[in-house]
Amino acid sequence: MPSWGDTLEAVMRERGGALFAYAYVLTGNADDAQDLVQEALVRAFRRRGAPQGIDPAHAYVKRAMQTAFIDAHRRAKARPQRDDREADRIAPDHAPATDTLDALMDAVTSLPPRERTCIVMRYLDGLSAQAIAHELGLAPGSVRRYLHDGIATLRRTHGDFGLEPADAVSGGADHHVIVTTKGGTR
Structure with missing residues (x-):
């Protein structure tokens, strides 16, 4: 051993x-x-x-x-x-993102910590809401709320990355959705 x-x-x-x-x-x-x-x-x-x-x-x-x-x-x-990034959140750069990955990274890092962690675990790790709840020691309903709120925030502030609120609410019990970028793997 x-x-x-x-x-x-x-x-x-x-x-x-x-x-x-x-x-x-x-x-x-x-x-x-x-x-x-x-x-x-x-x-x-x-x-x-x-x-x-x-x-x-x-x-x-x-x-x-x-x-x-x-x-x-x-x-x-x-x-x-003091958060030095606060100025970036208040006055975001409106220049178009040069790459989907950069745009997705900016969007995800703008989320609060629990929403961000749940989004990463759901769409990067491909875990269901139940599995995320188990991993983080949270109630499944809390995870579904964090996922739903995170996706709503991403859509409102950064556009649509193909993440479906219905998938977040159901938690992907039937399938795993893993976010990929064009020409790349997860």
């Missing part, structure tokens, strides 16, 4: 890029994404009971990132600090 150090090394070697990309979608910033990955790795591997194997460890680190991201915003609300 490999040690936790071997598992950590294997996860970073084989899945480090994917973990960073996931964190980047959540945070919208490379520096914050690196910090989030590091915090999640510490949370996942700080005890000897860390998950063994690449797949379980990867899933555990992703879950730690989701939790850390929401926790950070919860703490920030308790101790408000």
Whole structure:
């Protein structure tokens, strides 16, 4: 059986890029994404009971990132600090996005943390509302509300990315909808 150090090394070697990309979608910033990955790795591997194997460890680190991201915003609300991005939210640049991926990234990062996390888990991970609720420890109705509100906000502020409110409300129990960009994979 490999040690936790071997598992950590294997996860970073084989899945480090994917973990960073996931964190980047959540945070919208490379520096914050690196910090989030590091915090999640510490949370996942700080005890000897860390998950063994690449797949379980990867899933555990992703879950730690989701939790850390929401926790950070919860703490920030308790101790408000100046947000340098506030000016961008108040007076957005109306120049057309040069790429669908850039537009989607801007749109998703404009959402509040819980809505953003639910949207990412639903459309990037392809999880149902039930699965998201289980992962985040929320009521399924709360997840459906976060998904519905997030999609409504995206449509109102950034246009239609093909995300259907009905799919969010039903939670995709029958199928998984994974957002892709033209010429790319998820």
